[in-house]
Amino acid sequence: MAAMISRRYLSSTTRLAASVKGAPEMPGCDFKPVAYKGLNMEETVKLRKSHLFPSTQSYAYYKKPLMIHQGHMQWLWDHAGKRYLDMFAGIVTVSVGHCHPKVLAAAEGQLKKLWHTTSIYMYPGLQEYVEKLTSKMPGNLKNVYLVNSGSEANDLAMLLARLHSGCYDIIGLRSAYHGTSPNLLGLTALSTWHYNLPVGFGIHHTMNPDPYRGIWGGKYCRDSPVQTTRNCDCQSDKACEAGNQYIAQLEDVLRFCCPKGRIGGMFAESIQGVGGTIQFPKTFLQRAFKIIRDHGGVCISDEVQTGFGRTGEHYWGFEAHGVVPDIVTMAKGIGNGYPMAAVVTTPEIAKSLAAASHFNTFGGGPLACAIGSAVLDVIDEEGLQQNCAKVGTHFLEGLAKLQENYEIIGDVRGKGLMVGVEMVKDRKSKTPLPAADMAEIWETTKDLGVLIGKGGYYGNVFRIKPPMCITKEDVDFTLDVFKTALDRYSGKR
Template sequence: MRPGELHERHRAALPAWLSLYYERPIELVRGEGFRVWDSEGNEYLDFFGGIVTTISGHAVPEIVEAVKEQAERILHSSTLYLIESQVRLAEKLISLSPISGEQKVFFVGSGSEANEAALLFATQYRGSSEVIALRGSYHGGSFGTMGITGQSSWRPTPRTALDVSYAMPPHRSYSPLYGRFGDPEELARACAEDVRSLIETSTTGRVAAFIAEPIQGVGGFIELPPAYLSRVKEILEEHGVLFVSDEVQTAFGRTGSHFWGIERSGVEPDLITMAKGLGNGLAIGAVMGRAEVIDSLSPKLHISTFGGNPVSTAGALANLEYILENDLQRNAEEVGSYLKERLLGLAAEHASVGEVRGRGLMLAVELVREGAPDPQAAAAFMEACRERGVLVGKGGLKGNAIRISPPLTVTREAAEEAARVFDEALSSVEAGERVV
């Protein structure tokens, strides 16, 4: 089917608010490693990975075979029955966890559900409905997670099931304190003290949880400095508040330097949420953390129809083993460091680049015009990249941050190929060219 015809049918049958990239949307029909093909036969470097999800790459034989073998036996049973792959996956995750002590894992179908579950556990455990989230955060598309998302463009309703206060991360996009401190660590500590102020002035003092992404994903790949997170953790411990690390985008070696994004800060969270890269595209998410918190759910009997189903857990286990056996974290560090250096070089050559940020293979290029966010430039840049065979994403409060997150199997040669395209695309944008 031609893309134009499929687009018309999409608009007729699906919600008008369902976003599509590009002026002429494309259908991806095949993938192999870090390359994909659309329905018209055009080949692309996949440098967004299905929204930071395809972590091991497309059509990985080991993962495909695990899914196929399980699908041939049984597709579904529910948590009312024992599922071996579910138990094995939970055990594997706990063995890799940065959290100490007895732990448990609860499986769900997505990152939104994982964050919903984590908040449920935290509020039950603490006997409180109060939560602290961050400005610029994004925690999901469900009603509850939209209520703790710190971006108005992702909150269609002001209603929320929780009592939420928003702290300021130490970044110029979200903190009015930016620019008042010469030392970035001083800014980080000052913003951390804002969390103390929130607890003492804007809550009852008995907050259930603080939830944060170590690197804000939809917020534009903005990293929370270790000095900020470590000080926040100290303040939370003073008040008995749980720390939830939203690792939906940062887990499994994506950041290169560590397996979990939170590890760089040296902070030990109470709960970790995950999805996306866990299944490499399969619908699966999970909450992992202190057993006493997860076991606090009341009433004591509960089920999940689809959480941890046999196919998803079999595929996720194969994916996790593939990441570890092939040391994809190391590749993310090496190729990501090289690509970031190339991006920093482009920033020195192109006035439209306001900032390059991120770690590993979770990188962002913020586009500006005379120092102000330029979302039109970001849209034009994406079109120019697509025309030249590279797919990237975007984010940020103003929609002007280009998000780059290829599979962790990507090679240095592919990164160089993409960097050349980025250079051409920036020149095209700055020249005012328009791709049609």
């Protein structure tokens, strides 16, 4: 009887997913969501417009907004019962799957015992969790400060860098996104996130080492299963010439913009997320960090989007660059959607925060530690890092094949399940595909049952960062949907 109900439900959701004529067939799912009984769409939109900030309203995302009702692993259901494959993971946040049974059980168990107390008291969950987390870190990265968001983590990391180095000035990369707190608005180097306000005191940005859209770079530069088709002076078996040029730009910023011979620190994402899944030349970060240390600064790796095995080959994105940072910040996937984040550093740097009181009321609470611990277990037990490498490479190679047939796909890049597809009018000019055209393709992928994100300065990069539990079948369905959306855009159907 249960099997009959499951088949009946699968048939129903398949019909819903295929409501757009010619839709690729969605992979099956045995999970049955509960029926939605809340506000209708019209009432929800009305209340949203009445009570939320206008900036929040703009993130309804689609022309025909989605009202998400329930989630299970890589799947989401809207209020009408239509199923979607979530290939954006709540903006790179749902690491092991929506409502993962083990994480859910850990949360429920902790909720029945103790919701909240602060770190002024001893409770075993905090100590157990940070020991488990630091076991994943290389070198002497052994001290943890738990907070609630990536912005909080990066804000604290900036404070630590300044205190420890005794120098106020910080280096960042253009096109970087590190958060939107008052301090971090100056570090985030995308004008689309800036207000006409004085921010960024003591922060200097060096040229972004982008092998696709930057001044230098090409087909031998990236650590990725796929390379840009752009030619450059680099050779596969020799030093990266593009990396040399971008390092020279960093040295120029230090020479002319910073206190002579000194810097407080440098922030870098392993792969830039909001900036458009931008990867640096292979040797850039290693050489940049050495220069920063030679100038007395500390090196901060922002692993908010690239951590916890997402890039596949390593547990942390910075490991692929051959570096061990002085400070690592992490959030998003750390709690699989629960608001938590962390700063991990060395004992020596951690002592810099002891001169005055510094406290976070909710950081590292019992519920957060229980959830975070369960997430770490699931990543290991289910081999999700390895899944990212295997399924992500399959995905990138599939996208590269699509690129061969569609002139508007300018670049495919990424590693593991950190994937970007840059859309252009044509490959020669690299003129960004206009917003209306991007929206048309984007809307079609949603109507066909796949949710993806957008990013980059021009908003012309499809950001694809799904829960790490997706399968090759899910990837093949996504490729079919993307191809169908491109065909419809191109007028081939």
